[in-house]
Amino acid sequence: MSSQAVLRQFDPSSVVREPVRAKSSYVPSPRDERLASHMVRLDMNESPYGPSPKARAAIAAFVTTHRYPDFDQWALRDAIAAYTGTTPEQIFLGAGADDVLNLLAQATLEPGDEIIISEPTFGVYRMQANLRGAKTIDVPLDSDFQLDVDGILAAITDRTKYIIICTPNNPTGNQLSRDDIDRIVTSAPCLVVIDEAYSEFAGTSYADYPDRYQNTIVFRTMSKFAGMAGMRVGYAIVPKSMAPHMENIVQPCHNVSTVSAEAAIASLDDLDYLHEVIQKIIASRDELAANLREIPGVEPYPSATNFLLVKLPVEDAGPVVAELANRGILVRHFGNPALGLGQCLRVTVGLPDENERFLNQLADILEKA
Ligand SMILES: Cc1ncc(COP(=O)(O)O)c(C=O)c1O
Structure with missing residues (x-):
């Protein structure tokens, strides 16, 4: 066989270690969707305020x-x-x-x-x-x-x-x-x-x-x-x-x-500035949790972070999360059903207007469901 033919038959994936080939886990949101500028990105636990001035x-x-x-x-x-x-x-x-x-x-x-x-x-x-x-x-x-x-x-x-x-x-x-x-x-x-x-x-x-x-x-x-x-x-x-x-x-x-x-x-x-940001995020988180509790059947869990795990009054939160994405709001759903997680979404605390958009859309989706 010519070396060209041998090369054509070579399967590059044959050198990949088995555990790497078998990998199946983290599935991020589709790339284009996440990066589109109209999207409200509340799915990665990022800070909505960006870096400090310094x-x-x-x-x-x-x-x-x-x-x-x-x-x-x-x-x-x-x-x-x-x-x-x-x-x-x-x-x-x-x-x-x-x-x-x-x-x-x-x-x-x-x-x-x-x-x-x-x-x-x-x-x-x-x-x-x-x-x-x-x-x-x-x-x-x-x-x-x-x-x-x-x-x-x-x-x-x-x-x-x-x-x-x-x-x-x-x-x-x-x-x-x-x-x-x-x-x-x-x-x-x-x-x-x-x-x-x-x-x-x-x-x-x-x-x-x-x-x-x-x-x-x-x-x-x-x-x-x-x-x-x-x-x-x-x-x-x-x-x-x-x-x-x-x-x-x-x-x-x-x-x-x-x-x-x-x-x-x-x-x-610039820690004074960053502490102010942390306090702003915590205040927004607590306000978001209180507002979520106003939606019938919705229960945010206590949080010591910049995100909330939120239990919804549905068996599977997946379709709700998908509909939120259709409406321009990215949050996370976890396939793992352990401890009722399938009924939950995880939302990162965003800017006040982003939190409000998320709240309004979630309430609307649940009302129609
Ligand atoms: C618990 C935990 N550890 C580590 C990381 C990764 O952080 P980094 O951005 O520094 O890689 C994350 C990011 O979401 C996280 O939630």
């Missing part, structure tokens, strides 16, 4: 696109360490918390290893473990959306690399009990990852845990409270003994672009 100024003034970032990104790590009360050596950066989670999976997971999660929770954990051929063990939240601590401890095996605890949890929006988390952290003979992407809205923090407990890693992001989702800046706070190992798998420059790093540093120098 971050905007840093981005506008940025010119050194031709220079690689400092390999160790000390300036950003210094700023985050000061913000979190930790040390720069403990800060491990990535292009969003997702990237850092992925690097942790890369550093720790072999095929056949296990991680423990508690559904319903953030879908990326399962996806990243599966992609590495690791097993995801689900010990579901209880009916109050709290951890089943005994179940989690009983599910640990000698293949368990880490337990992921998301607090406040996405998509339920509630904080998990600190006593429960403490019991897990102090009993589990494996890593415990605490993802607090929404910590600034909850006003709680586990940033000191990696220093106190050798088995704890904390994840944070600039995407939510700082309005920087598009800049992709996330980080882990790791125990000092874990830091050198994480450094071994990080890409040179920590995956964070120079302009993103400068914008993040400027944001962390």
